[in-house]
Amino acid sequence: MSFKIAIIGAGSVGFTKKLFTDILCVPEFSDIEFALTDLSEHNLQMIKAILDRIVEANRLPTKVTATTDRRKALEGARYVISCVRVGGLEAYADDIRIPLKYGIDQCVGDTICAGGILYGQRNIPVILDFCKDIRELAEPGAKFLNYANPMAMNTWAAIEYGKVDTVGLCHGVQHGAEQIAEVLGAKSHSELDYVCSGINHQTWFIDLRLNGRRIGKDELIAAFEAHPVYSQQEKLRIDVLKRFGVYSTESNGHLSEYLPWYRKRPDEITRWIDMSDWIHGETGGYLRYSTETRNWFETEYPQFLEAASKPLDASKRSNEHASHILEALETNRVYRGHFNVKNTGIITNLPQDAIIESPGFVDRFGINMASGITLPEACAATCISSINVQRMSVHAAISGDIDLLKLAVLHDPLVGAVSTPEEVWQMVDEMVVAQARWLPQYAEAVPAAKERLSKSKVKTRDWAGAARRNVRSIEELRAEKTALKQAG
Numbered sequence: 001m002s003f004k005i006a007i008i009g010a011g012s013v014g015f016t017k018k019l020f021t022d023i024l025c026v027p028e029f030s031d032i033e034f035a036l037t038d039l040s041e042h043n044l045q046m047i048k049a050i051l052d053r054i055v056e057a058n059r060l061p062t063k064v065t066a067t068t069d070r071r072k073a074l075e076g077a078r079y080v081i082s083c084v085r086v087g088g089l090e091a092y093a094d095d096i097r098i099p100l101k102y103g104i105d106q107c108v109g110d111t112i113c114a115g116g117i118l119y120g121q122r123n124i125p126v127i128l129d130f131c132k133d134i135r136e137l138a139e140p141g142a143k144f145l146n147y148a149n150p151m152a153m154n155t156w157a158a159i160e161y162g163k164v165d166t167v168g169l170c171h172g173v174q175h176g177a178e179q180i181a182e183v184l185g186a187k188s189h190s191e192l193d194y195v196c197s198g199i200n201h202q203t204w205f206i207d208l209r210l211n212g213r214r215i216g217k218d219e220l221i222a223a224f225e226a227h228p229v230y231s232q233q234e235k236l237r238i239d240v241l242k243r244f245g246v247y248s249t250e251s252n253g254h255l256s257e258y259l260p261w262y263r264k265r266p267d268e269i270t271r272w273i274d275m276s277d278w279i280h281g282e283t284g285g286y287l288r289y290s291t292e293t294r295n296w297f298e299t300e301y302p303q304f305l306e307a308a309s310k311p312l313d314a315s316k317r318s319n320e321h322a323s324h325i326l327e328a329l330e331t332n333r334v335y336r337g338h339f340n341v342k343n344t345g346i347i348t349n350l351p352q353d354a355i356i357e358s359p360g361f362v363d364r365f366g367i368n369m370a371s372g373i374t375l376p377e378a379c380a381a382t383c384i385s386s387i388n389v390q391r392m393s394v395h396a397a398i399s400g401d402i403d404l405l406k407l408a409v410l411h412d413p414l415v416g417a418v419s420t421p422e423e424v425w426q427m428v429d430e431m432v433v434a435q436a437r438w439l440p441q442y443a444e445a446v447p448a449a450k451e452r453l454s455k456s457k458v459k460t461r462d463w464a465g466a467a468r469r470n471v472r473s474i475e476e477l478r479a480e481k482t483a484l485k486q487a488g
Contacts, residue, residue, distance in 0.1 A: 011043025131162025168340025
């Protein structure tokens with residue numbers, strides 16, 4: 001087989017390498033072309049050198065190109081994969097820093113909440129540019145695989161306004177299933193069967209079976225509470241399981257910021273989170289992790305390049321969906337996964353225009369979703385709150401309507417639990433002004449926002465959050481990795 005895959009945002013070096021090696025684990029795909037594109041020439045050259053080393057070490061005919069000219073990369077592509085972060089870590093830092101001034105403590109801030117909504121405002125205009133290029137330059141019927149957050153908003157914009165065949169992909173379901181298999185004592189993940197449904201980062205294990213035996217709420221609660229690690233790391237998630245009756249796919253830290261109950265008072269936050277790793281609820285945890293990872297990669301790049309000389313091992317193919325979807329579409333080996341698509345009767349008690357995440361099967365005929373799923377009422381209610389925020393956020397991003405953007409942020413569950421309308425209005429003005437270079441649709445609104453900020457009497461505070469850790473130096477990271485290796 002010979003076809004072309006374009007990867008936008010290929011400077012996400014570690015993730016691009018994972019997608020690349022996964023795809024090359026499919027024997028029929030050795031002769032394809034990967035076209036890498038990114039705004040950063042530096043990052044492009046680093047990832048291209050790594051992928052070239054993999055191709056050379058495995059004596060493959062695979063072609064790898066790299067260019068900052070996105071349109072050139074998209075020419076003739078059959079598949080387009082996006083893993084972009086518009087504004088990079090600089091804009092992301094504002095997504096965390098500015099809401100903290102108004103008492104909003106986020107762990108990740110990339111899905112909803114104040115940070116996720118602004119992230120969507122930066123991404124959506126760029127996503128629509130991608131879609132325009134795909135329609136004009138890619139192979140007819142090209143499929144757009146979106147890995148970039150905010151997943152639902154980006155996918156919503158691409159489908160509804162970009163008019164491109166789009167599927168959103170995430171790994172939360174797989175990671176949640178791995179936890180469940182572990183606490184239930186499964187010998188392998190294949191023993192666990194499940195149906196997960198909802199919206200991205202708020203997907204629910206509504207049917208669980210271990211070796212064909214249905215697992216109920218009480219058994220699952222007991223298994224998690226007995227686990228020596230998860231009982232501490234997933235306290236909030238276990239509490240939601242007890243109250244809702246089903247387990248959420250999303251991590252303790254992620255889930256905490258989609259709900260209005262657990263992060264609204266600083267003294268309550270530390271009760272529900274765990275500081276052993278960023279993902280369990282640390283203030284700005286993913287920002288710290290991303291910063292450390294970038295610094296580590298830059299410093300340790302020669303080691304990453306050396307590791308690329310190792311032979312490919314198909315047994316280490318990851319559970320990221322992309323390679324499995326491409327394999328099913330091209331070879332007709334059926335693949336079952338959980339995908340983000342527009343709701344068209346798939347989930348009966350969520351809005352039809354929403355982007356949902358639910359089970360589907362892939363073969364030569366495309367992605368075929370299982371329809372007629374009904375969520376437990378509490379799960380549906382929680383999802384609908386987020387969907388309403390996502391819908392307003394997408395419409396604001398398309399129209400450049402700053403008043404609608406403020407209403408979207410006001411209706412966010414956590415923001416609404418913490419902040420007053422006056423605080424929200426000022427916070428959004430401040431975020432739009434700070435990120436103006438990435439928000440072209442709000443250019444006309446920025447001068448008035450600056451004027452309002454100059455006259456505002458809303459008080460803010462200098463607050464690092466309830467559970468903030470400092471970014472570790474390369475020396476600290478190296479010492480920690482050495483200590484873990486010696487302990488292991």
